[in-house]
Each structure stands twice: as C-alpha cells, then as structure tokens.
Amino acid sequence: MVPGRGVIAAVVVSMTIAVGCAGATDDEPATTTAELAPNQVAGVALPADAVDNAVGRLDELAGSLMDSTGIPGMAVAVVHDGKTVYAKGFGVRDGRSGEQVDPDTVFQLASVSKSVAATVVANQVGADTVDWTTPVVDHLPTFALADPAVTAQLTVADLFAHRSGLPDHAGDRLEDLGYDRATILDRLRLEPLDPFRITYQYTNFGLTAGAEAVAAAAGTEWAQLSADVLYEPLGMQSTSSRFADFEARPNHAVGHVDIDGDWVARYTRDPDAQSPAGGVSSSVNDMTRWLTMLLGTGTNGATTIAPPEALLPAITPQVISSPAAAVDARAGTYGYGFNVSTSPAGRTTLSHSGAFALGAATSFQVIPSADVAIVALTNAAPIGVPETLTAEFADLVQFGEIREDWRTLYRDAFASMDEPEGDLSGEPAPTDPAPAQGLSAYTGTYDSDYWGPAMITTDDTGLVLTIGPAQRRYPLRHWDGDTFAFEPIGENAPPGSVSSATFTDGSLTLDYFDEDGLGTFTRGG
Structure with missing residues (x-):
C-alpha cells in the first residue's frame, strides 16, 4: 500500500515578499525577510503561541478520531524547540487484552522506516563510507536491473528517491509469497523498467537494495548498522529494524484489521525482507529523539548523527513524485526517503506515512521553519487516521485553525486506495459457463x-x-x-x-x- 498519501487544496503563495516576518509569533523575535533568502520566506506568519495552542488541541483531536473511527490504539508526540512538549497514548495496544497504549508502546512504523533509513545513510555519507551518488554495484556487484546501462549508473540516491525505473511496489508480492530479501533483490532484474531518473515509482525493495549497498560498504548487516549509528547514539532503546525484537517487546502494539465493523487482531506482519523500507519498530518517545535530530539538521544535543551537508540532500526535493494537475497547483516532491512539500502557508514540510494492510498506520510531519514536528502511530489498518491528525495539527500551527476537512479528505482517499485486486473482483460469475476439461x-x-x-x-x-x-x-x-x-x-x-x-x-x-x-x-x- 502506497504511503505518503495526501489531499491538499492548492493555494498560490508568493515567494517574493518585500516586508513581513517568517516563523514569528507575538512572543518570539521576528526573523525579517532581509535575513532570509527569498525562497525561505513563508507567505503567512505563524499565529501567536502557535505551537502551544496546537498542542493544547491534541487531546481533543486525537480523542475524537479514536471515537469516530473506533481504531484500537494510537500514540502521539510533538517536539518543539529541542524538547518533547507532548507525548501520550490513547486506547489499547491489543483489543483482546485491553492493555493500554502509552508513549513507550512500540509500534511497527511501516514505511516511515524509509525516512529513518535515510538518516542512517546520511550518517554513512558523513563518515565517508559512501556517498549518495555511490553506484550500487560498487558494493553489491551481483545486483542488476533489466537494462545493463541503468545497472551501471544506478546510485544509492536513485533508489532512495524511487527514480530507478522499477515498477510501482516491485517485489512486494514476492514477499507475500515468502521469498527472502536476497531472492527478491535478485529477481528485480526481471522487472520491466520505466525511463531512468525521470520516472517516480514507489518501491520498497528498490530502496532496500540501496540500503543493502550501504550496509555492505560498512561491512555489517542493515539492522545492526541502524542500531550502531542511529538508535544507540540517540538513546532509542525501544527501536529496532528486526521483527523479532518488536515481537519480544512486552509493551508492543498488535496489528488490527476491520472485520465487519470490528477491529480484530488477526494477522502478523513480518517485514524483515524489506526492513530498511518498512521494518522499523519504535515508540513515540523514541521517535521524538529522532525528530529532534531532524529539526537540528542532524544533531540532537551533543549527539551528531550526520553533518548538515550529508543530511540535506535527503530532506530537500530530488524528484517530482506527484505532478501538478493544474497550473495553479503545487507539485509533490520527494527527497531521499522523505516527502518534501510546500504547505498552503508557503512553508516547507517533511513527512512520510506508513501503512500495513494487516494492521498498522503511521505518519509524521515536520515544519522546520516553525521548529516543530509531530508523529502519530496506530495499530490499525490504514484509513487515514494518523495523516488526519498530523494535517490538523499542521493547520493549527500555521493558521491557528483547521482550514480543511482533513477527516473526509483522508477517509475518501484511503477508501479509494483499498479497492480489491484482480480482474474478477466484483464480477458476477457467468450464468452459462463453458465446461472445464477433466x-x-x-x-x-x-x-x-x-x-x-x-x-x-x-x-x-x-x-x-x-x-x-x-x-x-x-x-x-x-x-x-x-x-x-x-x-x-x-x-x-x-x-x-x-x-x-x-x-x-x-x-x-x-x-x-x-x-x-x-x-x-x-x-x-
């Protein structure tokens, strides 16, 4: 299921403003436009006490989403000005036991893992182990795609930007059938390719191949590299890129699916094969450490995960992911493992969603110019709940009010993406079928x-x-x-x-x- 979904009303924002302030509130010093490059100036100043007021609405917003959707559990956290200013659990982590969610409950992140993985790569770029432009075959010499010319040129960056030419979600159904990571990556060579570097197609196993090249360059396996250079330095003690670690956590959230209107814990989703792209598990308390590092452009307190010049390519636009459908619309762009967008207020935002149809939905959103980030993790199949909450919060921060009906927009968007697969779905059986052979x-x-x-x-x-x-x-x-x-x-x-x-x-x-x-x-x- 494709993460990073969003439905946003288009607003024309001028990037040339002669006077005014960007990122200013009544109780913070204004940054004048003279101190900023023109493309850093937001079109709308932040309301007074923007973050505090938005945080003050979260109990109400999260509670009403829980009530209206009936999902079993959710955890939410916000970081601002280098501190965690909100962290809370809602509902239960397992509908069978009734055990409560708290800020230390560990959830599967699904595709939010891609953004986490990108910061691992940024660390290795900063350590001169690899560069974003390192060819994948330099460290995975047997890896190949259908076109030898593409194989020779393909870089870590190409795979983290989903611009390799691989088809959308290439390899995912091999994973469903039980194939391991090595086999799936090997069989990507059989996939037909779209034009290289000018086509955006979201691929879990393409990104996984890029991460595998980085791990090979580092001389270790991916899950261990992630722990060594990111989770342990940041004190993310409940975070792992191994499914076995997730299952072993006493305080972990079980996935739930909607069965005839009831949220039921029925399936287990083991994403180890695509661990860099979908296999991280974490709590919101741990994720605040990572978000604080992002807002610090690679640094959290005394801990530097990546220098700014190594991280910046990941969190700035590298490919058009969603072309504009009208002349007055904003295009969607993607960095390396991050959605990078321009909000209706003219502010750059970083985000990603994660979704397992078998029982997980997650989302985070970062507004660097407001020095704030929010993460929402749930243990329910995706219906747009975490995306709705982070979008409502972002509206409150930027405008002081919720300006769009995000609940309806995301509900409808996710419903349209959950259509059955297969050519006979919804088709009536033939009334006079020709007979089969023996x-x-x-x-x-x-x-x-x-x-x-x-x-x-x-x-x-x-x-x-x-x-x-x-x-x-x-x-x-x-x-x-x-x-x-x-x-x-x-x-x-x-x-x-x-x-x-x-x-x-x-x-x-x-x-x-x-x-x-x-x-x-x-x-x-």
Whole structure:
C-alpha cells in the first residue's frame, strides 16, 4: 500500500515578499525577510503561541478520531524547540487484552522506516563510507536491473528517491509469497523498467537494495548498522529494524484489521525482507529523539548523527513524485526517503506515512521553519487516521485553525486506495459457463523465472494452486472454460480480491501476479 498519501487544496503563495516576518509569533523575535533568502520566506506568519495552542488541541483531536473511527490504539508526540512538549497514548495496544497504549508502546512504523533509513545513510555519507551518488554495484556487484546501462549508473540516491525505473511496489508480492530479501533483490532484474531518473515509482525493495549497498560498504548487516549509528547514539532503546525484537517487546502494539465493523487482531506482519523500507519498530518517545535530530539538521544535543551537508540532500526535493494537475497547483516532491512539500502557508514540510494492510498506520510531519514536528502511530489498518491528525495539527500551527476537512479528505482517499485486486473482483460469475476439461488436464507444475514454480493439484474441493516458499494455497473454482477464479490473500490483496487463473496451451496465467507482465507460467515436462 502506497504511503505518503495526501489531499491538499492548492493555494498560490508568493515567494517574493518585500516586508513581513517568517516563523514569528507575538512572543518570539521576528526573523525579517532581509535575513532570509527569498525562497525561505513563508507567505503567512505563524499565529501567536502557535505551537502551544496546537498542542493544547491534541487531546481533543486525537480523542475524537479514536471515537469516530473506533481504531484500537494510537500514540502521539510533538517536539518543539529541542524538547518533547507532548507525548501520550490513547486506547489499547491489543483489543483482546485491553492493555493500554502509552508513549513507550512500540509500534511497527511501516514505511516511515524509509525516512529513518535515510538518516542512517546520511550518517554513512558523513563518515565517508559512501556517498549518495555511490553506484550500487560498487558494493553489491551481483545486483542488476533489466537494462545493463541503468545497472551501471544506478546510485544509492536513485533508489532512495524511487527514480530507478522499477515498477510501482516491485517485489512486494514476492514477499507475500515468502521469498527472502536476497531472492527478491535478485529477481528485480526481471522487472520491466520505466525511463531512468525521470520516472517516480514507489518501491520498497528498490530502496532496500540501496540500503543493502550501504550496509555492505560498512561491512555489517542493515539492522545492526541502524542500531550502531542511529538508535544507540540517540538513546532509542525501544527501536529496532528486526521483527523479532518488536515481537519480544512486552509493551508492543498488535496489528488490527476491520472485520465487519470490528477491529480484530488477526494477522502478523513480518517485514524483515524489506526492513530498511518498512521494518522499523519504535515508540513515540523514541521517535521524538529522532525528530529532534531532524529539526537540528542532524544533531540532537551533543549527539551528531550526520553533518548538515550529508543530511540535506535527503530532506530537500530530488524528484517530482506527484505532478501538478493544474497550473495553479503545487507539485509533490520527494527527497531521499522523505516527502518534501510546500504547505498552503508557503512553508516547507517533511513527512512520510506508513501503512500495513494487516494492521498498522503511521505518519509524521515536520515544519522546520516553525521548529516543530509531530508523529502519530496506530495499530490499525490504514484509513487515514494518523495523516488526519498530523494535517490538523499542521493547520493549527500555521493558521491557528483547521482550514480543511482533513477527516473526509483522508477517509475518501484511503477508501479509494483499498479497492480489491484482480480482474474478477466484483464480477458476477457467468450464468452459462463453458465446461472445464477433466481436472487432470490442468494438474502439474508450471514454472516462472520470477515467481518460481506454481503447482496445480487436486483435493476434495477441486483444483488447488500452491505457490511460493510459504506454500500459499489458493483453491480454484471453475469460472468459464479453462478459466478458474481464486482469492489472493496478503498485505497486497485487500478483502474481496478475486483473480483469474487461465490455462492455455501448456501455460498458466495468473492475473493477480501479472501486474508487470510477469504472470504467465510454463508447464513443466
């Protein structure tokens, strides 16, 4: 599921202001525009006591979101002026036990992990282990994409900016089938490519490959590197890039999904294969240390994680992620692991969302010119709750009021992204289907270089598809002629997904696995 979603009304903001103040409140000295470059000047001055007043609304806003959505748990924290000014838990970390969320409850961050990972890389850039422009093959010599020219030029930066040309979410469904990180990264070479460096396509495993190159350069594995250069120096004692550590925390939040209107703890999401892109777990108390470091441009108190010149490329625009749809609209941009945006007030904001369909939704937002950041972590499948809260808070900081109906905007945006996958989703079964052949005509092993073998067997119910190291079993029900239907499951298959499995002249095409034209399997001899 694609993180970093947002729906924002477009506002034209002039960057040329002759007089006024930027980032000023009634009780803080104003910074005159003469002291700032023109592109640092905000279009709207901060209201009086902007952060204090916004923080004062958080109990109300978070509580009403919890009540209106029924999600089980959430934790929220705010940092300002080098200090944590708010940290609180709401609801329960496990709906079965009723144990309460507090600021030390550990949540899975999902794709917020990408921003965390970028600061690990910035540390290594500052240490001269790598540079953002280091070619990936310098440290992962066997890594390749479909085009040898792209492989030779591909840098750590390209992968952290999602501009490698890999298709959207390339490799994610291999993870659903149980393949490990090394296998998934190796099979990325089979993915078709879009134009290099001018196409933005969000990829968990592309970014993971970039992180793996950095870890190889450092002579260690990624999770250990993250602990050594980021978590331990900042005192993030409850933070890890290993799923086993998350599960072992006594105070951790269990993922919940909406089943017929009830939030139920049903699934376990192990994201180790994509750890740099989605595998970090942390508490809001730990995340405040990281956010304080971000606001300090790489430094928190006496601890420097990265020099400003190493961190700045990650937190400034490197690629257009969402082109403007109108001449008066703002385009969305992405740095290295960060969404970088211009707010309606004319202020740069840094953000990222994270989402596991199996039970996690997270978001943070940083407004550097106001020296403030907020993080919201939840243990519920994504419906826009953390994004709503951080957007409402950002409005209050910048305008003194909530100017958009973020609750409706995010609810609708997430609902539209949760449509079932597969060509037969929502389709009525044929009323007069052509008959199938005898089941033995379909049984056997069908091979794919990308997906591996797909085995078609029979049981008491009929045909069964088994695929992947996790031996995912999908009963096949007859649809029409040599076409059968199955219901994919997993992180990337929303409820109601139905796909065709079509047998044709010794081949098998699985529509759900054919997103990038790789879904045809050839029958073995």
